[in-house]
Amino acid sequence: MEIVETVCAMKAQVAAWKAEGLTVGLVPTMGSLHAGHESLMDAARAACDRVVVSVFVNPIQFGPGEDFDAYPRDIERDGAIAAAHGVDVVFHPTAEEMYPPAHNTYVVMETLTDALCGASRPGHFRGVCTVVTKLFNIVRPDQAFFGQKDAQQLAIIKRMVADLNMNVTVVGCPIVREEDGLAKSSRNAYLSPEERQAALVLSRAIRAGEAAVAAGERDGTTLRRLMTAVIEEEPLARIDYIEVVDGLTMRPVEAIGETALVAMAVYIGRTRLIDNFLYEAGE
Numbered sequence: 001m002e003i004v005e006t007v008c009a010m011k012a013q014v015a016a017w018k019a020e021g022l023t024v025g026l027v028p029t030m031g032s033l034h035a036g037h038e039s040l041m042d043a044a045r046a047a048c049d050r051v052v053v054s055v056f057v058n059p060i061q062f063g064p065g066e067d068f069d070a071y072p073r074d075i076e077r078d079g080a081i082a083a084a085h086g087v088d089v090v091f092h093p094t095a096e097e098m099y100p101p102a103h104n105t106y107v108v109m110e111t112l113t114d115a116l117c118g119a120s121r122p123g124h125f126r127g128v129c130t131v132v133t134k135l136f137n138i139v140r141p142d143q144a145f146f147g148q149k150d151a152q153q154l155a156i157i158k159r160m161v162a163d164l165n166m167n168v169t170v171v172g173c174p175i176v177r178e179e180d181g182l183a184k185s186s187r188n189a190y191l192s193p194e195e196r197q198a199a200l201v202l203s204r205a206i207r208a209g210e211a212a213v214a215a216g217e218r219d220g221t222t223l224r225r226l227m228t229a230v231i232e233e234e235p236l237a238r239i240d241y242i243e244v245v246d247g248l249t250m251r252p253v254e255a256i257g258e259t260a261l262v263a264m265a266v267y268i269g270r271t272r273l274i275d276n277f278l279y280e281a282g283e
């Protein structure tokens with residue numbers, strides 16, 4: 001397993017693999033790897049001849065006052081985890097390598113990025129679309145693996161790939177949770193023991209929502225109220241949003257039809273956590 005730090009060296013490695021006719025899988029991450037990332041690496045390992053994991057805390061997807069500086073970074077630990085999961089290369093460029101001073105081009109999507117996390121984090125998905133496009137151009141993956149944990153991001157990347165005719169198959173992978181239900185996240189490291197306990201309210205609300213839908217509830221407002229009530233039982237929690245939206249357009253739905261995304265962002269103390277579930281009729 002090799003850690004590659006320059007775009008030039010990464011492109012050369014990919015060119016050599018392609019010359020041999022090998023397929024390439026890419027797992028884009030911001031590092032601080034956990035079991036959620038590991039599930040993506042395992043999926044990539046099973047599907048592709050060569051696997052690249054990018055570890056890059058992308059400055060342009062963080063807004064002012066967000067946690068760019070505080071975001072946990074430990075490339076040695078990440079490298080060891082990637083190696084243990086059969087990853088061939090960790091691509092770990094510096095911010096200057098990805099965005100040299102003359103950098104002046106961004107990928108901006110229209111309405112899909114307005115709702116949910118896009119509404120709370122202006123410019124976030126511009127940063128995500130730009131870095132993912134750059135990673136796709138550098139690594140030229142046959143398949144790229146993203147978690148359902150970031151459901152809006154996954155929908156946006158799929159849309160971008162279709163809209164811009166990119167030659168990559170986007171694979172969505174299920175949310176990996178701690179045993180007690182909390183969705184794995186690098187940001188869980190920010191939580192104090194008391195907050196870690198309080199954070200369970202997210203998965204509790206998700207389970208309550210899922211149970212209601214399974215029991216036949218289809219009204220978006222009722223579902224939001226029910227889940228809001230669960231979150232409001234926890235004094236350390238502050239709701240950023242709870243929304244019931246169409247899984248493709250991210251527009252709010254009044255009544256759930258064939259498919260819906262039920263997504264939330266909740267502050268536990270100063271830490272913003274997200275969770276969601278996808279409803280698909282017949283599943």
Ligand code: AMP
Nearest residue numbers: 029030031036146147149150175176184
């Ligand atoms: P991040 O490093 O947080 O930017 O995440 C990198 C990738 O890992 C994204 O595609 C995330 O959706 C995915 N991911 C993060 N947490 C989880 C999780 N708990 N389960 C599944 N995928 C995850």
